Structures are given as C-alpha cells and as structure tokens.
Amino acid sequence: MQVSAVIHRGFAIAEIDDRLYSAFIEHMGRAIYSGIYEPGHPEADANGFRRDVMRFVKDLQIPAIRYPGGNFVSAYRWEDGIGPKEDRPVRLDLAWRSKETNQVGLNEFAVWAKDAGIEMMLALNLGSRGLEDARNYVEYVNHPSGTFWSDLRRSHGVADPYAVTMWCLGNELDGPWQIGHKEAKEYGRLADETAKALRALTPKAEMIVCGSSNDEMPTYPDWEREVLEECYENVDYISLHKYFGNSSHDTLNFFGKVEETGRYIQAIGGVIDFVKAKKRAKNDVHICFDEWNVWYHKREDDSRRWRSWDWPEAPDLLEEDYNFEDALFVGCLLNEFIRRSDRVRIACIAQLVNVIAPIRAEKNGPAWRQTIYWPYQFASLYGRGRALRVAVDGPTYDCQVAHDVPYLDVAAIENAGGTVTIFAINRHLTETLDLDCHLGGFGGLRVAEHRTMAGYGLRETNGPTAPDAVVPTTGTGVAMDGDRLRGKLAPLSYHMIRLS
Numbered sequence: 249m250q251v252s253a254v255i256h257r258g259f260a261i262a263e264i265d266d267r268l269y270s271a272f273i274e275h276m277g278r279a280i281y282s283g284i285y286e287p288g289h290p291e292a293d294a295n296g297f298r299r300d301v302m303r304f305v306k307d308l309q310i311p312a313i314r315y316p317g318g319n320f321v322s323a324y325r326w327e328d329g330i331g332p333k334e335d336r337p338v339r340l341d342l343a344w345r346s347k348e349t350n351q352v353g354l355n356e357f358a359v360w361a362k363d364a365g366i367e368m369m370l371a372l373n374l375g376s377r378g379l380e381d382a383r384n385y386v387e388y389v390n391h392p393s394g395t396f397w398s399d400l401r402r403s404h405g406v407a408d409p410y411a412v413t414m415w416c417l418g419n420e421l422d423g424p425w426q427i428g429h430k431e432a433k434e435y436g437r438l439a440d441e442t443a444k445a446l447r448a449l450t451p452k453a454e455m456i457v458c459g460s461s462n463d464e465m466p467t468y469p470d471w472e473r474e475v476l477e478e479c480y481e482n483v484d485y486i487s488l489h490k491y492f493g494n495s496s497h498d499t500l501n502f503f504g505k506v507e508e509t510g511r512y513i514q515a516i517g518g519v520i521d522f523v524k525a526k527k528r529a530k531n532d533v534h535i536c537f538d539e540w541n542v543w544y545h546k547r548e549d550d551s552r553r554w555r556s557w558d559w560p561e562a563p564d565l566l567e568e569d570y571n572f573e574d575a576l577f578v579g580c581l582l583n584e585f586i587r588r589s590d591r592v593r594i595a596c597i598a599q600l601v602n603v604i605a606p607i608r609a610e611k612n613g614p615a616w617r618q619t620i621y622w623p624y625q626f627a628s629l630y631g632r633g634r635a636l637r638v639a640v641d642g643p644t645y646d647c648q649v650a651h652d653v654p655y656l657d658v659a660a661i662e663n664a665g666g667t668v669t670i671f672a673i674n675r676h677l678t679e680t681l682d683l684d685c686h687l688g689g690f691g692g693l694r695v696a697e698h699r700t701m702a703g704y705g706l707r708e709t710n711g712p713t714a715p716d717a718v719v720p721t722t723g724t725g726v727a728m729d730g731d732r733l734r735g736k737l738a739p740l741s742y743h744m745i746r747l748s
C-alpha cells in the first residue's frame with residue numbers, strides 16, 4: 249500500500265514543552281515500596297533506593313514527575329512523611345485499602361528525584377483536606393527560612409527550599425470514588441482560592457486544576473467548563489486523564505483510541521477557549537495530560553482483589569504485563585501528544601515503576617523494562633524541539649471508536665541542531681506500507697539512525713526471565729533519495745528515524 253507524506257520545515261505545530269515526556273508515581277501497590285525504594289535489596293544505595301531501577305529511570309531522561317498521587321493523595325497527610333522515620337505513623341490508605349508506612353515522604357522522594365535529574369510536580373490533598381494544609385505544605389516546601397514550616401524543614405536537614413513550581417490542585421475530584429469528591433462549582437471555588445494562596449507564597453507557581461477523570465464521565469465536559477468558570481484566571485493547566493484497554497482483542501479499534509484521544513484534547517481545547525472568551529481573560533490555559541497509559545490486562549481482577557483484601561502493606565497491585573501491541577499503541581499515543589503539542593504542554597505516563605508501569609522490579613529480585621518502555625524512551629530522547637505538521641495521503645480504516653483512521657501514524661520533530669526525527673507506526677495488520685515522504689526546506693538530509701520494533705507477536709511480553717524478548721533493533725530499508733524519505737514499513741511495526 250502506498251502512503252505519501254509531506255513535511256516542510258516552515259510548517260510547525262508548536263515548540264514542544266519537554267515536560268510532554270513526564271511521569272507519575274503514586275504511593276500505591278509496589279510503586280514506591282519495593283519499586284524505587286527497597287532497603288536491604290542488593291542494589292539498594294545508602295538511602296534505600298534501588299540503583300537498578302534508577303538506571304532505567306535515568307535512561308528515560310524524564311523531565312518532571314507527579315507525586316504522591318493519584319487517589320492516594322485525596323486522604324494523605326503530608327506531615328506523616330516528614331521528620332525522623334521511626335516517629336512516622338502507619339496509616340490506612342483509604343484509596344487502595346492498604347497500609348502506608350510513611351517511610352518515604354517528601355524529603356526522601358526529593359533526594360530520589362534529584363538523583364534522577366527529575367523535577368517534582370507535587371499534588372495537594374483537596375479531598376479530605378483543603379487550603380490551610382495546602383498553604384502549610386507549600387511553605388514547608390518552598391519558603392527559605394524564618395517561619396514555622398520552613399524552619400521545620402530545615403530542622404529535618406533540608407536547608408534550601410525546593411522551589412517546586414508545578415502544583416496539582418487535587419486529583420480526580422469529579423469521581424464519586426474519590427475521598428472528598430466534589431461538585432464542579434464547589435471544586436472550582438476551592439481550586440481558585442487555593443491557587444490564589446499558593447501564588448502568594450510562590451509567585452512563579454504553575455497551577456494544574458483537575459479536569460474530568462476521563463472522557464466517559466457523565467459530567468464531562470460540563471465539569472471542565474464549570475470548574476474553569478470559577479478559576480480560569482488563577483490556573484495555568486487543566487488535567488486530562490485517560491487509560492486504554494483492548495479486552496475485546498480488536499487491535500484496530502484499540503489503535504483507533506488514539507484518534508478518540510485527539511477528539512478529547514480538541515474538545516477540552518474548545519472548552520478552554522469558550523471560558524477564556526466568556527471571562528474576557530488575558531491568560532492562556534493549557535492541557536496537562538497527567539495520567540495516561542494502557543490499563544486493562546489485570547484491571548478487573550485487581551479491582552476485585554483490593555476491594556476485599558485486609559489492608560496489606562505494599563501489595564502487588566496493577567502490575568500490568570505489557571505486550572507488543574501495547575508498545576505500538578503507546579508509540580501512536582505519544583505521536584498524538586506531539587501532534588497536539590500546541591495544546592498539551594505536560595503529559596505524564598502513569599505510572600513509572602511496577603504499577604501500570606514501563607519499569608518493573610521484583611521484590612528482592614531483578615528490575616526489567618516492559619515493551620512500552622521503548623517508544624516512551626525514544627519519544628523522550630528524540631521527541632524534543634519543534635513539532636512539524638505532517639500531511640499524509642494514504643489508506644485509512646473505520647472502527648467502533650473512530651472513522652478514517654490512517655494506517656500510518658506519524659509525527660515529525662525538528663530537533664535542536666537541525667536533526668529531524670520521525671516516529672512512524674504502521675498499524676496495518678497484514679500489509680506493508682510503501683512510504684514516500686517529501687521533506688521540504690531542509691536540504692541534504694541522510695538517515696542517521698533507524699530503530700524499529702517489528703516482527704513480534706502482538707501478545708509477546710518481556711518478563712523477569714526474558715527481559716529482552718521485545719526490544720528495538722536497528723532498522724533497514726529506509727533511505728533518503730534527494731529530499732524524499734522512501735522505504736517499506738512492515739505490518740504492525742514501530743519506527744524511530746533520525747535524519748541529519
């Protein structure tokens with residue numbers, strides 16, 4: 249099947265915010281305990297953090313990480329996680345019916361994040377708590393000294409303030425499952441007042457207000473409109489969350505969910521514009537897609553288990569085994585974020601370790617990378633710069649969730665230094681795509697690197713005993729011919745092509 253495409257250096261979508269490749273980690277399951285932190289593990293460093301996990305994290309070059317939840321944050325007392333570890337209380341985590349030992353809290357996590365070279369994006373509890381606690385927390389985190397909370401931080405051995413700028417105003421408060429669930433207007437007012445107080449403490453703070461938990465919520469997209477009508481001028485981002493599944497094993501429909509996500513982003517973009525116009529506001533609000541991933545393999549089972557278990561500590565929870573199909577999907581979804589980078593400035597893969605994660609770590613055992621690690625890594629490393637428009641003319645298909653879905657999913661970026669990166673996925677189940685892509689305005693480009701994931705069975709996974717079963721390999725058969733990139737893309741294949 250023939251596909252032609254046109255890219256021109258002069259036609260850009262937006263400057264991509266590096267934070268498009270951020271991550272999220274929550275105090276739940278084995279994400280923190282026996283995920284990133286396992287004192288006594290042969291790989292543990294002096295602080296109890298696993299070096300094997302850290303190596304995989306560092307290789308992703310993650311710009312920012314959202315912490316500590318998630319549903320967990322909506323009943324979390326941040327003060328439980330500071331001060332001498334032996335004095336910290338064990339609490340019941342109401343979100344996941346587990347025990348939280350508080351052996352990792354803000355200051356430990358900050359050490360881990362600094363070592364990983366990742367900026368913290370902190371979520372506030374606006375479920376069971378509110379403005380007063382948020383204000384104390386920000387003073388503890390960001391004020392230099394000379395006040396109760398800042399001096400308390402200093403007494404905990406942290407002399408310099410953290411200067412955290414990204415603040416999430418709660419989590420999924422539209423969800424009836426959320427501790428402290430609220431009506432839209434009620435939440436919008438609280439978010440507005442909290443944002444005002446936080447900005448008084450940290451003028452450069454960037455506020456992320458909660459959008460809907462997903463685009464299937466009955467209150468979507470009125471929730472976004474009502475919330476923004478209360479707080480538009482005091483916030484910078486609205487959050488989107490979406491998890492994806494393929495329980496019916498309909499691969500093309502699964503891939504079509506990327507188009508559905510594009511509609512979700514577009515709809516919220518419209519709501520933002522509507523509220524901005526209605527309020528005659530001067531500021532812009534962008535999208536922070538701060539939870540996304542594939543989540544369905546063990547979802548129902550897990551849901552049954554955690555609802556009836558007896559408050560275990562760091563249980564096995566949401567440990568999805570990702571397959572090759574999921575890797576192709578993640579590659580397409582990241583492409584969609586790049587194509588929508590004018591609206592989406594921040595996005596966080598949910599989550600990072602063990603819990604619906606690209607990195608897994610066995611308790612007292614090895615760490616390994618899942619299939620989805622690879623497209624995420626390629627996007628983070630090479631998806632930075634200017635997103636370019638790609639006009640595609642090629643075959644499409646219809647499925648339950650979308651019509652006219654192109655078999656070729658493609659995004660292009662002009663990186664700093666003049667390199668061009670193309671991420672391309674052939675979603676066709678059986679046909680090779682014969683690509684002919686014209687690159688205008690560059691001149692003299694050659695294929696410098698071609699990495700591919702192809703030839704695997706859709707259900708193939710990696711695991712502790714076969715960590716490299718599904719990995720990228722060096723691609724062949726794609727070359728520049730003058731100003732045209734030509735080559736054959738095998739059915740169900742992922743490609744990262746760098747031209748310089």
Ligand code: AHR
Nearest residue numbers: 274318319320419420598
């Ligand atoms: O990432 C798992 C959970 O999914 C988060 O705690 C919550 O915000 C979302 O519903």
